[in-house]
Amino acid sequence: MSQISIHNTLTRTKEPFTPSQDNTVRMYVCGPTVYDDSHIGHLMGPVLFDTIARWFHCRGYDVRFANNITDIDDKIINRSIETGEDWHSITKRFTQKYFDYLNLLHVNTITDFPRCSDYMSSIIGYISDLVADNKAYEAADGVYYNVRDHKNYGKLSGRKIEDMLSGARIERDESLQHPADFCLWKLAKAGEPSWESPWGAGRPGWHIECTVMATELLGSHFDIHGGGDDLKFPHHENEIAQAEGHGDCYASCWMHNGLIQYEGVKISKSDPRNKDPEFAKQFKAAYLLEEWSAPVIRFFLLQGHYRRPFDFAPKNIAAAQTALGKLHKVIGDAIADDLSQTDVLSRDLPEDLAKLRDAFATAMDDDFNAGAAIGHLFAMAKLVKQHGEIASVCLRDLGRCLGLFQPSDVVSAETSANDETLNAVMNLVLSLRQDARANRDFATADRIRDDLTAAGITVKDGPDGAVWEYI
């Protein structure tokens, strides 16, 4: 029997995984604050955890997967002030764009997209519980969680409260009982969107929404909590503190994905390189999906390991694009078939294929090592010639366990022109060129090809005549 192991940030070890209740994996992954167009970092988590959820499905589990939408936050308010656009309108627009990107990337295992603004009464109730139990207190500008009295605060990120005090970065606010205390409820200033509460009109602090929505949707004890590595501290640490203060077990296993880098360095929100719009543009979801296509981006992400950083240098993505193209070619027509439930993990196969299939599964069981799994896919691709359809279908079905090789992934190349006029013209041009070649007039033939290349069309001569496509 297969056993999935997961690296748990909390214990810093790989642990065998078993759902806490019945056969359903309950997972929560921190989602975006919808105040701006997504960058690739916002989509990495969803893609990576979608792949993980798909693997749980392949292994016979049900998955309840929540990914929150933070639709009320300082950044949204600031954006609204800057642009004059109503905050509702901002969050609605960017939420829709986020969903569009997820669709393109075939992220479709997420079952719940809770919005912060829909959980206001639950959030207020949760904070009230904490206040009533003396875990939180009112300060000048809001309600704060009392960190000092929370035993083993810092267990996730491995830091001690005393250590943090020596750092110069924590600003001392005199109304707080302890400088590391964090905000649960922030009182509104004039004109800011707000909700009534026992402590005055305001909005939730950054951390509380996740804790409330996760426990409400998944229960007070659930299986997996994921997010970007940068959320480990303070966000996830504070989620744990609140939840434990409230008496919830919270997540058994914490998973953190690596972050985007460029030429070996993380790209932060405040990275000075981002001041150059041309630089910043490269990591926008819209740009990447247009420039490289969603399947390529997904494949690129899966070739690495989810816990390691991803370097989005164009040369790295280009290598992934070529590699994925080769797999698509090997699978051929099989890709376009409809999706159906697959039995690929238990299917009878010739011995060499079965061995690779099992190696693929073992890699995925081992902390979702998709990069190694894809390596086995390439080995399988070499066997397609020998085994034919049984191998190409197996390859396709395994890829689909990772969200690759979807029917819509193959539309581009050959059908790139559905313009009848253009097709007619191209047929004429290629036919004239073929005549030239037949007459050994290679100067003319090459000139046609070169000029077409300059115009953005490549021509390839094959045994059955020439074919063309957009570059």
Next chain:
RNA sequence: GGCGCUGUGGCGGAGCGGCUACGCGGUGGAUUGCAAAUCCAUAGACCCCGGUUCGAGUCCGGGCGGCGCCUCCA
């Protein structure tokens, strides 16, 4: 300063005590008018120093380097 991660061939990126990772790129060949594509073949690596072991990129100790978090971030 504190905590954590990491160091593999030109590049990306797996891996484990002894067996080719893999991909991109390169090289040679087949094919082609030439390209492209395709096919076949092939080279090239484990930061440094000790130790454990019959045997270590793979374990242990030390060193050096890179990165991340401790501030907004996914």
